[in-house]
Amino acid sequence: MLLRNSTFDPAVARARATKYRRRILDMSQHVSALHIAGAYSCTELVDAIYNEFMRPAPSGGKSPDTFLISKGHGCMIQYVILEDHGILSKNDLDEYCTPQGILGTHPDYGNPGIEASTGSLGHGLSMVVGMALAERGSKRDGMIYTVLSDGEVQEGSTWEAILMASSLKLGNIVAFIDNNDFQSLGRTSETHPSFYPLVDKFVAFGWETVEVDGHDPKEIYEAVKNRSGAKPFMVVAKTTKGKGVSYMENVPMWHYRSPNKAEYAQAVAELEKQT
Amino acid sequence: MRNTFSEALYEEATKNTDIYLVVADISPAGSMSKFTTEYPERFINVGVAEQSMIGIAAGLALKGKQPFAYTIATFSLYRPFEMVRDDLGYQNLPVTVVGMGAGIIYSTLGGTHHTQEDIAIAGAIPNMQIIAPCDPAECTDATRWCATQKNGPVYLRIGKAGEPILTQDAEPWEFGKIRYLRKGSDVCILTFGVITRMAAQVADELTKQGKSVSLVSVHTMKPIDRDGIAKALSNHKQVIVIEEHAPQGGLAAQTKQIAWDTKATCRLDTFSLQDAFIHNYGSWEDLLDAHGISVKKILAKVA
Numbered sequence: 213m214l215l216r217n218s219t220f221d222p223a224v225a226r227a228r229a230t231k232y233r234r235r236i237l238d239m240s241q242h243v244s245a246l247h248i249a250g251a252y253s254c255t256e257l258v259d260a261i262y263n264e265f266m267r268p269a270p271s272g273g274k275s276p277d278t279f280l281i282s283k284g285h286g287c288m289i290q291y292v293i294l295e296d297h298g299i300l301s302k303n304d305l306d307e308y309c310t311p312q313g314i315l316g317t318h319p320d321y322g323n324p325g326i327e328a329s330t331g332s333l334g335h336g337l338s339m340v341v342g343m344a345l346a347e348r349g350s351k352r353d354g355m356i357y358t359v360l361s362d363g364e365v366q367e368g369s370t371w372e373a374i375l376m377a378s379s380l381k382l383g384n385i386v387a388f389i390d391n392n393d394f395q396s397l398g399r400t401s402e403t404h405p406s407f408y409p410l411v412d413k414f415v416a417f418g419w420e421t422v423e424v425d426g427h428d429p430k431e432i433y434e435a436v437k438n439r440s441g442a443k444p445f446m447v448v449a450k451t452t453k454g455k456g457v458s459y460m461e462n463v464p465m466w467h468y469r470s471p472n473k474a475e476y477a478q479a480v481a482e483l484e485k486q487t
Numbered sequence: 488m489r490n491t492f493s494e495a496l497y498e499e500a501t502k503n504t505d506i507y508l509v510v511a512d513i514s515p516a517g518s519m520s521k522f523t524t525e526y527p528e529r530f531i532n533v534g535v536a537e538q539s540m541i542g543i544a545a546g547l548a549l550k551g552k553q554p555f556a557y558t559i560a561t562f563s564l565y566r567p568f569e570m571v572r573d574d575l576g577y578q579n580l581p582v583t584v585v586g587m588g589a590g591i592i593y594s595t596l597g598g599t600h601h602t603q604e605d606i607a608i609a610g611a612i613p614n615m616q617i618i619a620p621c622d623p624a625e626c627t628d629a630t631r632w633c634a635t636q637k638n639g640p641v642y643l644r645i646g647k648a649g650e651p652i653l654t655q656d657a658e659p660w661e662f663g664k665i666r667y668l669r670k671g672s673d674v675c676i677l678t679f680g681v682i683t684r685m686a687a688q689v690a691d692e693l694t695k696q697g698k699s700v701s702l703v704s705v706h707t708m709k710p711i712d713r714d715g716i717a718k719a720l721s722n723h724k725q726v727i728v729i730e731e732h733a734p735q736g737g738l739a740a741q742t743k744q745i746a747w748d749t750k751a752t753c754r755l756d757t758f759s760l761q762d763a764f765i766h767n768y769g770s771w772e773d774l775l776d777a778h779g780i781s782v783k784k785i786l787a788k789v790a
Contacts (some may be wrong), residue, residue, distance in 0.1 A: 321549075321578045329578050332569060338539045342546020342554075349528055350508070351553070369570070372539035396727060449561075486739060 214353060225429035228263060228296075229255050233456045235292040235305075237479050240470040243309050247465035249454035251288035253392040253426070254359050257314065257449055258289045260432045261357045262297065264385070266483065276354045278343055280337020283361035283390060284318040290426045292324070299325040305347045315344060322417075334367025337362060337387065341373050344382040344444075363395035366404065371417075376442040378418030385444040386436055387394045389418045390426065390451040394464060414446045426451035457482055488646040488680070489587050491623040491784045492630050496555060496572055497522045499634035500529065506634055507547050509533060511540045511558040515587070516552040516648075539631060541567040544582045551680035553634060559593070560586030560602040564609060564642060566767070575640035576612040582640050583633040584609075589619070589644040590731035591760070593772045598764040602644075607736025609642040613716035617708040618662070619644040621683035622653045636676035638663075640776060641722055643709075655686055663707045665715035672790075673700035675723040677716065679705045684732040685775070688782045689729065693789075705749035711741055727789055728757040731775070735762065756789050 219246075220345075225398055232255055240246055258281070266277040280360050291308070294300040300315070307313025314323050318331030330336050340358045347354040364370055391410065393400050400407055414421040420440055424431040426449025439445045453467075454460030457479040471479055500506040500522055508522060509531045523530045533540045537558060544554040553716060563586045564571060576584050583755055586605060593600035594758035609615050618633070626645055633641050633707060654660075657668045665677075678686040683704055690700045695784040703719060705711070720726055720742075721751045728739045739757035746755055760778045775781060 299727070328545075329573065332573050334538075335542055335574055335645065336569060337568070338542020339546035339549060341539070342543040342552075343550050344546075344554050345507075345531065345543065346547045346550030348503075350550070367537035372533065372536035375543065376531075376533055376543065377535070461512055 214267060214355065215265050220264060220430070220433045222430045225256070225263070227487060229259050230456070230483055232259060232292045232296070234480070234483050235295070236288045237471070237476065237483065239288065239305060241306055241476060242306070243470055245468050245470050246288060247285040247468055248288065248470070248483070249390070249460050250286045250361070252455045252457070252460065253451040254283070254286050254388070254390040255289050255425050255455065256432060257359050257388045257390060258286070258293060258428050260429060260436070261359070262293045263439045264433050265355070267356060276352065278327050278354060279357045280330070280336055280340055280343070281319060282330055282358050283333065283339070283364055284330030286359065286390065287363070289318040290319065294325040315450065333361065333364035334369040337370050337373035337377070340385055341377050341380070341382060342385070344384045345380065347384055348382070355384050355386060357386050359390055362389055362391045362393065362400055365389060365410070366407070369441050374414065374417050374419065375386060381442070382444050383441045384385060385442065386439070386447070388447045388449050391448055391450050392451040394467070396467070396483065399455060405484065410448050414448070414457070419444050419446045421448065422448040423448045423450065425449070427455055456486065469485045488620065488623050488626045489515045489648060491626045492585065492645055493517040493657070494520040495515040495627045495630035496634065499631060500526055503553065503634065504529070504585050505551065505553045507531065507554040508551050509540050509547070509556045511535060511552055511562060513558040515557060517645055532682050534729040537562045538553045538567040538570050541584070543569035543670045544573055545570070545578065545580055548582050555583045555585055555633070557585040557587065558766045559600060560589035560605055561585070561600055562645065562738065564602070564605050568608070571640070572612050579614045579639040582635045583643050584760060585643045585645060587645055588647045590680060591765060591774045592771055594774045595637070595768045599764070600663060601765060602732045603760050604736070605642070606708050606732050610736055615709060615763060617644065618706055619680040619708055621678070621680060621704040622650050624652055624654045625660055625704065629706065630784070632662050644680060648772070650681055653683055655766070657704070660706070663710055664767070665719070666704045666713045667701055668704055669700060669702040671701040672701045673723065674725045674727065675703060675719045676727045676729060677703050677705055677719065677738060677742060678729045679708060680731055682729055685780070685782060686729045687786050688742050689727070692782060694758070694787055705738055708738065713745055716742055716745045717749045719757075720746055720749065720753050720780035723753055725754040725756070725789070727785070729780070729785065730759050732759055733762055734759040752761045758785055
């Protein structure tokens with residue numbers, strides 16, 4: 213398995229996750245609303261992809277591996293990591309959602325580090341399949357990583373792609389489901405009980421599938437490291453929407469809202485305790 | 488036309504290993520068996536899953552490939568519309584979406600298999616280019632062009648089988664330029680796609696009546712050749728538009744816009760499908776006739 217890091221330090225990963233959450237929190241103070249809770253639920257997943265899995269870019273080039281965020285509304289976490297890697301600038305992030313800026317609430321193909329335009333759910337996985345096919349066709353060893361929301365797995369188009377990825381034996385795909393159990397109108401487990409168990413469904417469709425605690429960097433790292441590589445790989449990650457800030461956790465209004473000054477101060481205090 | 492499409496695509500695929508064909512359980516006949524045998528890794532059948540067909544084509548293009556997505560027109564454009572809009576249009580990727588059997592060629596299959604409004608729908612998407620060849624030879628030129636262009640997405644609207652060659656005396660094909668199949672000075676017929684065969688019959692009849700007739704293939708429906716159409720409007724006393732498409736967003740509507748913008752003074756008659764689903768069965772000609780389009784009906788109105 214071709215990974216960026218052959219050694220893994222969970223303390224370092226946890227420190228990065230807290231740093232990224234704090235950076236998103238700071239950005240929230242410049243805009244009236246942003247998808248903060250959905251970015252916090254996949255923070256450890258996207259951190260692992262960029263900082264443990266994707267191989268570094270050669271100087272002046274791109275990583276041989278690709279990350280496409282299928283749940284486009286979670287892209288705040290992608291933006292802050294791209295800033296950390298020097299692919300986006302501080303200025304790019306400061307101008308988030310402003311007339312002079314390039315970054316919006318959903319990722320836009322053509323911006324530095326953004327591999328596809330997402331935001332409409334159910335598009336990402338088919339594009340991932342096409343990318344993985346292109347890598348194979350070009351005899352390159354590039355891995356394609358993606359993160360889907362759990363609500364997005366209700367899209368029929370997602371299942372079309374799930375069927376094709378395994379039929380084509382695309383072992384160069386690693387997908388994560390940010391299974392935070394929340395969508396706009398309630399808890400998925402209550403509105404769509406037949407949605408579960410998720411793991412069985414992917415196994416039935418021919419994917420190698422594991423379930424992990426999506427906020428435990430070690431579990432995420434080991435799951436991907438130990439995959440067989442013969443089939444597309446699905447990580448069903450149990451996560452908490454708004455993870456890291458107590459009053460945001462599992463509270464639906466934080467799907468798209470910015471903290472006020474008092475809320476911001478409390479969130480900063482809570483995140484600092486985690487460092 | 489689908490056979491010449493597959494022959495041209497096979498030839499291009501032998502020259503360019505970036506060409507992929509993604510189909511949704513419908514495959515072009517002709518040379519496609521050579522393509523699938525010789526380049527199996529570049530022929531992807533997604534099954535009856537058109538949204539995925541477009542998404543996979545987009546993913547291939549995002550990695551530098553030159554994909555074609557192919558199925559019956561209703562299913563290549565209508566079913567996966569949002570994928571065509573977002574994945575191809577918004578990202579501006581060089582993917583050719585082939586709408587086979589477009590218009591009302593599938594005459595007995597009913598409204599689920601008719602594409603009466605595809606030009607309007609595809610044309611409303613920013614970045615989308617549209618080509619609708621009038622005969623198999625033009626289809627070959629268009630396919631070759633699609634296989635090498637990098638501008639962005641193309642909707643290639645093609646027929647099915649048995650279309651006559653109409654371009655043997657025509658000027659060379661050029662993307663974005665109207666093409667005179669015949670040149671005259673009195674009457675000009677503007678048309679595109681499979682119905683050009685009927686337009687040619689109308690031209691024959693008008694010629695027999697002693698008129699000097701131009702017959703024009705407006706094969707590139709987006710970006711439309713505004714200057715070329717404006718010249719046709721100013722150089723002829725009478726212009727007739729014949730299209731196998733709904734009245735909104737097709738060639739008739741766009742020709743009228745250009746006529747207004749350029750203060751054209753010629754007589755202008757247009758023949759489009761009605762803004763109505765077709766519940767009739769029979770031949771292609773029978774269905775067109777039910778919507779007021781036949782050689783006889785056109786000749787009666789333009790007299």
